[in-house]
Amino acid sequence: MHIRNDYTDLIIAQFDEIRRNAHYALDERRRQVYDKCPEIKELDIMVARNSFDRAKRSILHDDPSALDGLDEENRSIAAEKEKLLVANGFPSDYLKLRYECDKCKDTGYVGNVPCSCFKKALSRLLLKDSNMMRLLETQNFDTFDASLFSDDPAEKDDTLGATPYKNILSVLAEAKQFVRDFDKKHGNILIYGQTGVGKTFISSCIAKALLDSSHSVLYHTASTLFGTLENKRFRNGDPDALSKEEAHIFECDLLIIDDLGSEFYTQFTASALFDVINERLLAGKSTIISTNLSFEEIIDSYSERTYSRIYKHYDMFKIIGTDLRTMP
Numbered sequence: 447m448h449i450r451n452d453y454t455d456l457i458i459a460q461f462d463e464i465r466r467n468a469h470y471a472l473d474e475r476r477r478q479v480y481d482k483c484p485e486i487k488e489l490d491i492m493v494a495r496n497s498f499d500r501a502k503r504s505i506l507h508d509d510p511s512a513l514d515g516l517d518e519e520n521r522s523i524a525a526e527k528e529k530l531l532v533a534n535g536f537p538s539d540y541l542k543l544r545y546e547c548d549k550c551k552d553t554g555y556v557g558n559v560p561c562s563c564f565k566k567a568l569s570r571l572l573l574k575d576s577n578m579m580r581l582l583e584t585q586n587f588d589t590f591d592a593s594l595f596s597d598d599p600a601e602k603d604d605t606l607g608a609t610p611y612k613n614i615l616s617v618l619a620e621a622k623q624f625v626r627d628f629d630k631k632h633g634n635i636l637i638y639g640q641t642g643v644g645k646t647f648i649s650s651c652i653a654k655a656l657l658d659s660s661h662s663v664l665y666h667t668a669s670t671l672f673g674t675l676e677n678k679r680f681r682n683g684d685p686d687a688l689s690k691e692e693a694h695i696f697e698c699d700l701l702i703i704d705d706l707g708s709e710f711y712t713q714f715t716a717s718a719l720f721d722v723i724n725e726r727l728l729a730g731k732s733t734i735i736s737t738n739l740s741f742e743e744i745i746d747s748y749s750e751r752t753y754s755r756i757y758k759h760y761d762m763f764k765i766i767g768t769d770l771r772t773m774p
């Protein structure tokens with residue numbers, strides 16, 4: 447799978463900035479320390495001068511032995527510096543660079559493989575483009591208000607045997623369980639129900655919780671998902687030439703496909719949906735689909751085999767209630 451560089455340059459620039467800021471912060475800490483404890487400054491100057499003199503000798507006189515014992519000397523000076531730091535009330539690692547990600551030292555890569563923090567950065571960029579970020583600020587487990595759902599027995603759903611309120615409490619509990627089990631089970635969810643009953647809200651809650659625990663999450667409406675796949679594939683004329691953005695559809699930890707059935711339906715959307723669902727299942731990656739469609743309509747609009755994948759591998763969350771958007 448080739449990956450084009452649509453977002454890579456942007457992310458690399460972000461990592462450059464993170465590293466630059468880390469160096470600025472270190473310079474600032476060093477200034478503080480030098481002010482309070484000039485001996486440390488002298489030790490630093492000594493190390494720099496000693497290393498420079500020896501390197502010069504080694505090069506000018508072609509004498510590699512000039513460097514003998516230098517590492518050891520520097521180590522013992524470093525130990526002395528740490529002691530001085532602590533004696534002056536600083537943490538012993540105060541003059542070390544601090545990384546946001548220790549795994550990749552803020553380079554975004556571990557060897558040739560993108561680090562998990564790189565994938566998270568990509569998720570955030572793609573989410574920002576999809577406006578999901580703004581949604582996540584307002585729609586999360588902390589802001590979900592179950593009391594908006596009626597507990598009137600007259601509104602009990604026959605198949606669920608629960609009022610909208612009791613039902614949403616159990617959906618919320620399962621959604622939280624889904625987040626807790628995420629790394630173990632790689633679960634999938636189909637959220638279905640009428641328009642405006644809070645399906646996207648539930649997806650947002652899960653997305654926010656997983657982003658907060660450093661997972662990569664990608665949000666698409668069905669239209670933008672198929673639009674992304676279709677454009678890239680046809681524009682390049684090369685089905686293997688996936689853009690970073692397109693590859694992320696298959697590789698992110700959680701893909702949310704919102705409002706399935708709202709897109710312009712074509713033969714392409716039916717086969718693309720199957721590919722996405724199937725490839726993600728095979729890769730052990732989680733997917734959440736929300737839709738107003740009934741199961742029969744899913745079979746009719748997409749295919750029996752797509753539905754059977756969903757039926758077998760997805761938890762089904764039915765949400766009932768009145769359209770929350772019309773409520774005062």
Ligand SMILES: [Zn+2]
Pocket residue numbers: 547548549550551552553554555561562563564
């Ligand atoms: Zn990293």
